[in-house]
Amino acid sequence: MLQTALTIGIDIGGTNTNWGIVSQDGHILHTGHLPTQTAKDPVDFFKALYHQIEPAISLYNHNEIKGVGIGAPQTNFHTGNMMNAANMPWKGMVPIREIATSIFQLTVQVTNDANAAAIGEMTYGAAKGMRDFIVVTLGTGLGSGIVSNGQLLYGHHGMAGELGHTIVSREGRTCGCGRKGCLETYVSATGIVRTAKELLEKEKAIETTNSIKTGVLQTTYKKNENIQAHQIHEAALSGDPLAIQIFNETGTILGRALANVVAITEPEAIILFGGLAKAGALLFEPTLNAMEANLLDCYRNQVKLIPSGLQEREASILGCAALGWLS
Numbered sequence: 001m002l003q004t005a006l007t008i009g010i011d012i013g014g015t016n017t018n019w020g021i022v023s024q025d026g027h028i029l030h031t032g033h034l035p036t037q038t039a040k041d042p043v044d045f046f047k048a049l050y051h052q053i054e055p056a057i058s059l060y061n062h063n064e065i066k067g068v069g070i071g072a073p074q075t076n077f078h079t080g081n082m083m084n085a086a087n088m089p090w091k092g093m094v095p096i097r098e099i100a101t102s103i104f105q106l107t108v109q110v111t112n113d114a115n116a117a118a119i120g121e122m123t124y125g126a127a128k129g130m131r132d133f134i135v136v137t138l139g140t141g142l143g144s145g146i147v148s149n150g151q152l153l154y155g156h157h158g159m160a161g162e163l164g165h166t167i168v169s170r171e172g173r174t175c176g177c178g179r180k181g182c183l184e185t186y187v188s189a190t191g192i193v194r195t196a197k198e199l200l201e202k203e204k205a206i207e208t209t210n211s212i213k214t215g216v217l218q219t220t221y222k223k224n225e226n227i228q229a230h231q232i233h234e235a236a237l238s239g240d241p242l243a244i245q246i247f248n249e250t251g252t253i254l255g256r257a258l259a260n261v262v263a264i265t266e267p268e269a270i271i272l273f274g275g276l277a278k279a280g281a282l283l284f285e286p287t288l289n290a291m292e293a294n295l296l297d298c299y300r301n302q303v304k305l306i307p308s309g310l311q312e313r314e315a316s317i318l319g320c321a322a323l324g325w326l327s
Helices: 042-057 096-104 113-124 189-210 216-223 229-237 241-265 275-279 281-294 312-324
Strands: 006-012 016-023 028-035 065-072 108-112 133-138 142-148 269-273 304-307
Touching: 006 042, 006 113, 006 312, 016 042, 016 312, 028 042, 028 312, 042 096, 065 096, 065 113, 065 312, 096 108, 108 113, 108 312, 113 133, 113 142, 113 269, 113 312, 133 241, 133 275, 142 241, 189 216, 189 229, 189 241, 189 275, 216 229, 216 241, 229 241, 229 275, 229 281, 241 269, 241 281, 269 275, 269 281, 275 281, 281 304
Parallel strands: 006 065, 065 108, 133 269, 269 304
Antiparallel strands: 006 016, 016 028, 133 142
């Protein structure tokens, strides 16, 4: 086998962890995934993850793999630690870099998962050639990676870019971070489900008293109250008015929040990335309308709102893998 230079990219999300072995020119040679909830202890989790990746690693000489890049929620690039990530099974301070270095026996770099997605977009995706942009990741939670003048914004302590934990409703929903009214409690896969359940409970009460016609989403909810984000999407595509209302409300909240971010960072573009962004126009249209309606005049019609230029798993894996070259 020809000698080549490779890195391992690992994207740790609240639900799933995706990994890939990536060549220097951005080709993902091997890939896989593991449920993040596999182990309640982070050491056991990384041992299980290494056990899954090791057969692919063994195909190469040890010196061909230059490092490991890991993206994870609320993970500090400078210290290598994860701190009280809201949607993760591990609480408190978790020394991600130290644990992974010990198990993989490779040099490891870590950053926030949204920062990793931003690196992927800047290197291979929709932000290629841009120097000022924001990537908003819409998964189990909501994260953001901010690039200004071609540089990722890390902040003084390495924790910048927590758009999901900006407060959009002072006495709003309780968030996993312990506060109330955070953006991600409304705009994320879990947030949109919470909105759906609140509206469905109201509709159930109205239906009981007025015998109104039951919609697609109401029927689904009656059968199984553990409704999921993809079911809301499917109902909206079928024309269900309640599901469309849910996307409109979600997009409006996101658009207002983005208008605030534009006033601070003035990006060329905002890139929506992740499962919820796959809803396309259902989410993008109300988001763009609300953003434009709330922008200062000098910013109107100046900021592009666009989807990721990469497949969801690819963007995060490529971004994480790019960290490996920093080793």
